[in-house]
Amino acid sequence: MFHKARLFKGTTRRYFLCNFNTKYVNQQLAKRRGTCLQCGKCCDLSIKCPLLKRKNGEIFCRIYNHGRTKACTCFPIDKRDLADVDFKCGYYFIN
Numbered sequence: 001m002f003h004k005a006r007l008f009k010g011t012t013r014r015y016f017l018c019n020f021n022t023k024y025v026n027q028q029l030a031k032r033r034g035t036c037l038q039c040g041k042c043c044d045l046s047i048k049c050p051l052l053k054r055k056n057g058e059i060f061c062r063i064y065n066h067g068r069t070k071a072c073t074c075f076p077i078d079k080r081d082l083a084d085v086d087f088k089c090g091y092y093f094i095n
Helices: 002-020 021-030 070-076 079-084
Strands: 030-035 053-057 058-061 092-093
Touching: 002 021, 002 079, 021 030, 021 070, 021 092
Parallel strands: none
Antiparallel strands: 030 092, 053 058
16 A cells, blocks of 8 residues: 555656646656566556557557656656666666
């Protein structure tokens, strides 16, 4: 239960950061390196994304190349977000 509450808090945090603290988000994204693995881990954090599709054991986003929300395109914003996916992500941050 605590784990789900922490993940929901992270989802809410990302929403507010992306929409109301873009300066912080842009500073953090400048430090982000790597690429999205399209593994879907960030899509299933607190609520299962209805746009995530599973087919033949593969996972993909129906709107990955167009129409994603700010929170989706900015994930991960910082190292706290990486912790939410147990650091199993194609992105990392430099200091």
